[in-house]
Amino acid sequence: MSEEYKRSHVFGIDYGTSDFKYGPITIGEVPEVTENRGYFTEKSSIMSRVMGVSRDIVVGKELPLFLESREDVAERLVYPMRNGIVERNDVKAWQVTKELTRYALENFAPSDPDFRGFYVVASLAVVAPRYMYEQLFDIFGELNTERMLVRAATIIPQPLAVAIAHKIPTCVVVESGHGNTQVCPISMYPIRNAVLALNRGGSAANVLTSEILKDTGYGDLAKEEKLVRRVKEQIGLLPRRLEEAIDFARRNPDKVKREIRIEGTRIKIDLGDESWTRFLIGEYVFNPGHEIFQSYFKRGMPRPSDVKIGDTYFYGMTDMAEAIIQAVERCSIELQPHLYSKIILSGGNFNWSAPRELEGVAVTPDEKIRVMLKEKGIENIQATVAREPTYSVWRGCIVYGYAVPYDFKWRWERMEGWLNYA
């Protein structure tokens, strides 16, 4: 097998907390995306037999076709990586992970005699323990029993993939997805002792959006998670400073007001006089500890809690700037200014835009981080949002797979190289 073969058969997989992104090097800049979940079918039911459903687990784009009642969904729909970590003995979660991996590879495995398997670069949360690496390597091996899908594989932490995609060897990567946020200082390799994980991501903002919808008379819609997510993406705003933004919204209600329509339905959403709450959605992602959110917590909205999963603590309420400071301050003093000077914001939870008519009031995530860090006495920082932040981990996987020579063998002590299955 040659270097040339490897370069044209690199395959990236980003095991995100909500979305699973995958695809080979040849497909360009945007991977395929499906939800990181699987549905365990009820094979014994008479309808399953009549309809010819023979699979135990359904994953991928056709999954919604198999969903049954809400009670069944709660029991049989498994999201294996809600926090980025799969428990060692969580059999169902590992089954789903295996099926999704198979689904991704089979979608792109060419039926060509010259095909000898992909060089797979998988990416896991930086807090993923070693047993997750071992189990994933086992899965790649098991998938080769029927045909060679995986020629060789390697696994890299998601923040490192982002740094690789941007070719920045010394930086802080803040990777914020649906279920968690990882703050990871990098100096050639991730500085694992300095990593800080937050138990919140885009899903926390969905919860708040749902409360806002209830308060404005759309309680019936607030139960539909997908719809709430779409509403969040369309109306959510990130304020430079929350108090100033609310004041602006109350003085200029027409500038903040926005009606949205849900495509393919008759649904229209207009927050009316409560349009100032659009700013709360963005603020909550960055700073859920702001006193304005106390009223929501008092009315029963769940507060992002501190949890311990495996050996890792995920903090719920730490604000984004504080999380960066805590992570950086665990590194050597000499390194700290270099880390502050390159902060990369990546992941779907940093997809916030600032409309021109709200310039100076609503900001982009890099500007928000700059403002928050400045208020805490950190200056001379350079924060950038990754281009299309949702896909930057997958792109990093592709870049890494392309660059690492095909004969560079996997080493557990450094966690790098290819584990060969040929």
Place this chain on the structure above:
Amino acid sequence: MDKPVSNIKLACRFYQEPGGWERVSLNLSSNGWIKIGRRVVKDELEIEYAVESIDGLEILLSLKSRVGFPNVEMFKKLLECLLTDCWYIDIYYCFSFRNINVENVAKELGLHLNSNEVKRLKLGGSEILVETYPSVGKIVVSHRVGSRDIGCIEKIYSKLFRKILINEVSQH
């Protein structure tokens, strides 16, 4: 029919000694391209540098066009410029189709491909690899070009891509 979204990757190979992005971007700059960090732009085209192999003998570039798919003349000029530095270039064109049966598209292009099949064609003296991935609605076309066979680009455009790009293929 929806127009397909296209993505082009260029794997530029250097002869025996490492080349690198600096060399390539310098060459492009002297041919009217404007360098902005890891990107160079000219008219409707934008090239983004993705990665360099560890031995320095190959770099991977992404090519985007503001008008969807690059004009054949501009694309040819770009390749000629790159080939003053490079030994050869492997070009990967990925077409993504929404709501279209890719097998039908392939069939109408005269390829008669089944699921995830790979076909090797000869066009303008070059071997063209065509791969179809119906479950994800994609067709990947790839071929190698050196300075002596640059003329194949026009043939590939007129015989293969024209049908896709001017919507000659139908949905059924």
